[in-house]
Amino acid sequence: MDRTRPRVRPPVRGFVRPRLLAVLATTALVAVSGITMTPSAARAADADLARNGGFESGLDGWTCTAGSGAVVNTPVRTGTSALRATPAGSDNAQCSQTVTVKPDSQYTISGYVRGSYVYLGASGTGTTDVSTWTASATDWQKLSTTFRTGTATTKVTLYTHGWYGTPAYYADDISLVGPGVEAGQPPAVPTGLKTGTVTSSSVALSWSPVTGATGYAIYRNGTKVQTVTGTSATVSGLTASTAYSFQVAAVNDAGESARSGAVTATTGTGGGGGPTDLPAHALVGYLHASFANGSGYTRLADVPDSWDVIDLAFGEPTSVTSGDIRFNRCPQTECPNVESDADFKAAIKAKQAAGKKVLISIGGQNGQVQLATTAARDTFVTSVSKIIDEYGLDGLDIDFEGHSLSLNANDTDFKNPTTPVIVNLIQAVKTLKAKYGAKFVLTMAPETFFVQLGYQYYGTGQWGGQDPRAGAYLPVIHALRDDLTLLHVQDYNSGPIMGLDNQYHSMGGADFHIAMTDMLLTSFPVAGNAANVFPPLRADQIAIGMPASVNAGNGHVAPGEVNKALDCLTKKTNCGSYTTHGTWPALRGLMTWSINWDRFGAWEFSKNFDAYFG
Numbered sequence: 001m002d003r004t005r006p007r008v009r010p011p012v013r014g015f016v017r018p019r020l021l022a023v024l025a026t027t028a029l030v031a032v033s034g035i036t037m038t039p040s041a042a043r044a045a046d047a048d049l050a051r052n053g054g055f056e057s058g059l060d061g062w063t064c065t066a067g068s069g070a071v072v073n074t075p076v077r078t079g080t081s082a083l084r085a086t087p088a089g090s091d092n093a094q095c096s097q098t099v100t101v102k103p104d105s106q107y108t109i110s111g112y113v114r115g116s117y118v119y120l121g122a123s124g125t126g127t128t129d130v131s132t133w134t135a136s137a138t139d140w141q142k143l144s145t146t147f148r149t150g151t152a153t154t155k156v157t158l159y160t161h162g163w164y165g166t167p168a169y170y171a172d173d174i175s176l177v178g179p180g181v182e183a184g185q186p187p188a189v190p191t192g193l194k195t196g197t198v199t200s201s202s203v204a205l206s207w208s209p210v211t212g213a214t215g216y217a218i219y220r221n222g223t224k225v226q227t228v229t230g231t232s233a234t235v236s237g238l239t240a241s242t243a244y245s246f247q248v249a250a251v252n253d254a255g256e257s258a259r260s261g262a263v264t265a266t267t268g269t270g271g272g273g274g275p276t277d278l279p280a281h282a283l284v285g286y287l288h289a290s291f292a293n294g295s296g297y298t299r300l301a302d303v304p305d306s307w308d309v310i311d312l313a314f315g316e317p318t319s320v321t322s323g324d325i326r327f328n329r330c331p332q333t334e335c336p337n338v339e340s341d342a343d344f345k346a347a348i349k350a351k352q353a354a355g356k357k358v359l360i361s362i363g364g365q366n367g368q369v370q371l372a373t374t375a376a377r378d379t380f381v382t383s384v385s386k387i388i389d390e391y392g393l394d395g396l397d398i399d400f401e402g403h404s405l406s407l408n409a410n411d412t413d414f415k416n417p418t419t420p421v422i423v424n425l426i427q428a429v430k431t432l433k434a435k436y437g438a439k440f441v442l443t444m445a446p447e448t449f450f451v452q453l454g455y456q457y458y459g460t461g462q463w464g465g466q467d468p469r470a471g472a473y474l475p476v477i478h479a480l481r482d483d484l485t486l487l488h489v490q491d492y493n494s495g496p497i498m499g500l501d502n503q504y505h506s507m508g509g510a511d512f513h514i515a516m517t518d519m520l521l522t523s524f525p526v527a528g529n530a531a532n533v534f535p536p537l538r539a540d541q542i543a544i545g546m547p548a549s550v551n552a553g554n555g556h557v558a559p560g561e562v563n564k565a566l567d568c569l570t571k572k573t574n575c576g577s578y579t580t581h582g583t584w585p586a587l588r589g590l591m592t593w594s595i596n597w598d599r600f601g602a603w604e605f606s607k608n609f610d611a612y613f614g
Contacts, residue, residue, distance in 0.1 A: 001286055001313060001364050001399055001445070001490070001593045047180035049099045050158060053111070054173050055081045059502055061097045066527065067456035068093035070502040075170060077112045077140045082172040087162045093169070094161035098124075100181045100253060104151045107178030109158055110144035113137055115169030116162075122176075123157045126150020140172070154181075187213040187250035190260045196232075200240040200268040201482055201538065205248070206232040207260065213250035219259060221245050225523060226533065236481070236535035238267050239586070277355070281613040282308040283606060284443070284488055284543050284591035285598065286361060290314055290330055294551065295596035297335035300347035300358075303595055306606040309357045309443065309486070311397045313594070315387055316367035323369070323376030325362055325383040327391075348391055357441050360387050361397035368402040371424035380428045385435065395441030395485070396432060398476075400425075405450060405472040407458075414458060414526055414534065417475035426479045433483045443486040445545060445591065446473040448494040452516050454534070456498055458527040474526065474534060481537060488543040488591030491516050492555030500524055501578060507555030510564035511576045513544050517569055522581040539584035548592040549601035559608040562590070566612060589613070 051061035056079050058071050069085045076082040085093035101107060103126075111120050113134060120143040121131030132145040149156065158176055162169040187210045196204030205218065209231050218226040218233055221244060226233055238244060243266045247259040287298060289312040303310060315327040330338050339347070348358050362384065363369055371377045384396060408419045417423055433440050454471020477487060491513050496504040499515030500522060506512060520542055526532045546562065547553035557565075567574035572583040590609055592598060598605045 001361075001401075046177050048175045048177050049101065049107075049180060050109075050174055050176040051097060051099070053175050054079045055083045055171075059083075059095075062095050063097065064095040064502075065093065066091040067498055067502070069095045070498070070504070072170075075114060075140075077172040079172075082170050083160070084168050084170050085160070085162060086168040087164055087166055090164065092161045092164055094159050095171070096157050096159035098155050098157045099176055100154060101149050101156050101176075102179045102181055103149055103153050105179045106146060106148050107156070107176055108144060108146045109174075109176050110142060111160065111171055111174035112140045112142050113160065113169060113171050114140055116166050118143070118160065118162055118169040118171070120160050120171075120174070121145070121158075122147055123159065124153070125156055126153030184252070184254040186255040186257045187211070187252050189257050190216065190248045190250050193246070193248055193260045193263050195246070195263055195265045197234075198265050198267060199482070201238050202234050202236040203238065203244060203246065203265045203267065204232070204234045205246055205263075207248050210250040210257070212252055213257075214253070215251045217249045217251055217256060219247040219249070222247075227251070239538050239540070240267050242267050278357070278485070278588070279308055279355075280540075280586070280588075282486075282543065282589040283609050284309040284311065284486065284589065285548075285595040285606075286311045286313045286593050288313055288330070288594060288596045290316070290328055292330055292335045293596075295594070295600040297330060297337055298596050298599055299337065299339050300344060301339070301350065303351070304603065304606060305354065305356075306603075306610050307356065307595060308589075309359065309441070310351065310595070311359050311361040311399075311443070311445075312391075312393075313361045314364035314367050314399065315360050315362045315384070316364070317369050320368045321370050321372055321376055323371050323373075323379035323383070325369070325380060325387065327360060327387045345391060348393070352392075352394065357394040358391075359395045359397045359441055359443065360384070360391070360393050361399050361445070363399040363401055363404060365401055367399075368404045369400055370404055370421050371428060372420050374424065377424035377428045380424075381431050381435075384428075384432060388436070394439070395436070395443070396429070397443045397445060398425075398429070399445045400450075400473075401447065403469065405476070406468040407472050409468070411475075412458075412527075413532065414454070414471070414474040414478055415532075417479070419472075422472065422475050426476055429476075429480055430483065441485045442480065442483055443488065444473070444477065444480075444484065445488050445490055446477075447490045448497050448516060450474075451477070451489050452497050452519055454526055455500075455519065455524055456527060471526065477537075478534065481535075481541075484537075484541055486543050486588060486591075487520065487537060487541055488545045489516065489520070490545040490593070492545065492547050492553045492593075494555065499578060500581065503578075505578070508557060508561075509576070510557070510561045510568065510574075511578050512555075513546070513557065513562075513565040514568050514575065514580060515578045517542060517544055517565075517587075518578070518580045518582075521584055539586040540588050542584075542587055543589045543591045544587075545591040545593070546605070548594060548598035548605040551600060552593050552597035559604065562608060563612055 072084045087093040119133040123129045130147045192208035250257040315325045318324040450473035458471030505515045547556045550556045
């Protein structure tokens with residue numbers, strides 16, 4: 001959270017490799033030498049085997065590296081859609097699909113492209129892999145080449161890509177023409193579906209293998225929620241004390257089988273992150289307790305009853321790596337109207353008596369905390385406990401920013417983190433949770449950079465010149481999801497972020513909050529890895545983070561846009577261009593930076609919240 005002025009994350013930028021010209025020259029020489037050939041006329045028995053080559057069905061059938069691809073409505077060559085793919089960092093924005101072909105057969109791949117250094121090719125041919133390219137196409141330009149499959153080749157991968165450090169390229173009407181292959185049969189219906197371990201937020205499933213199946217699709221209450229290659233899975237992100245129905249279907253290249261018979265399971269009680277006595281819709285706000293800025297100091301006793309969770313900002317470390325957290329209240333020289341310690345503690349008790357939760361927030365813009373050693377981890381636990389005990393607080397808010405969390409280069413699995421600063425933080429928080437028990441309130445306030453950007457760049461080191469922080473909160477959130485009361489991502493001070501629709505969304509309107517929140521409530525592949533899926537959180541664990549006023553941070557949203565976002569997510573009405581993957585009436589509420597800035601703005605944010613939720 002920014003104490004002073006708004007910050008904007010720099011846009012994602014690629015870089016040009018030093019040997020770019022040499023590589024391009026080599027590629028051109030290969031093309032001249034005869035690898036790129038003029039296609040012959042298609043035979044009568046030939047067919048176009050490419051799936052969705054015009055991108056009229058979005059990216060169906062296509063996979064783009066690092067989430068680089070998106071479908072656009074302009075420019076297009078034919079129809080209403082085309083592919084736009086954007087190279088970034090060390091990623092060349094390759095979009096590909098694998099096609100079933102006949103062995104020892106002639107094929108022609110062709111397509112239309114726009115942009116600089118755009119490539120079209122085929123790999124896995126079993127003979128000589130081919131590609132063709134253009135150095136510059138200001139309008140739609142056709143690329144085409146031919147190849148022959150090997151005597152044992154049954155699969156070929158088509159692809160298009162750009163080049164490092166270049167702008168986005170466009171592609172449309174991609175085809176692969178050659179002998180068709182008769183479609184096989186989908187696999188048989190799975191049998192033996194049964195439930196295993198059931199917790200308050202997850203259900204384990206297993207079933208018998210199906211001959212010829214390459215994967216399995218899992219359905220929850222009739223909606224596909226997960227795909228796996230094995231014969232077991234755990235469906236997470238469920239609501240406590242709720243009955244669910246599950247089915248499974250087998251999948252191969254020919255399609256998906258009918259669904260199995262259903263099994264039901266009811267999740268357990270408890271879990272899900274602490275006390276259940278928060279209101280159904282809660283308002284969370286940060287109170288400037290250790291400093292003053294242009295918003296002025298606000299006494300805790302003067303905070304209106306609108307606020308259900310009050311985060312005291314901030315507890316900060318004595319040094320970045322010490323783990324020793326201190327909470328120093330704002331000095332009178334900086335905050336002339338600051339209350340005494342006795343009055344401050346009395347105000348905490350009064351708020352708690354009124355059903356409010358008061359937490360210590362650790363970190364903030366200036367409070368970088370790196371728990372790189374077990375000694376720092378243990379000091380963190382001891383010092384945070386001391387603050388909680390001294391003031392009689394309800395729990396902890398983690399607001400790590402800056403370089404507090406970053407990933408080691410080999411830490412690519414968010415479910416099994418190895419980076420010490422992440423592992424030690426998880427262990428420290430679990431220790432605090434165990435010490436204070438079920439009523440301990442745990443909240444987190446990461447920036448979108450640390451969460452949603454993981455959809456594209458987690459573990460790849462490709463954001464903004466290999467920044468290891470992209471998505472670094474994901475392993476912490478996942479490991480603590482059953483202890484987490486609220487996650488309220490800061491949907492502000494952020495650059496454009498790609499949503500699950502493969503479109504970039506920018507701050508300032510309802511669509512940004514809808515897209516960012518939908519990601520948290522819907523399973524999504526991390527860094528485009530279909531096998532590395534981040535399970536959804538429960539709706540009652542989510543509050544949307546917004547600035548309280550135009551003074552509080554970049555990305556302020558007018559009350560009307562706030563209400564549009566809430567309408568869309570909780571009722572699926574008043575939605576904009578983004579289509580959500582569900583409806584979540586149990587969405588917990590809103591978080592804002594900050595109570596002080598809301599007071600400065602005549603309480604516009606909290607009054608609008610009260611009016612919306614009654």
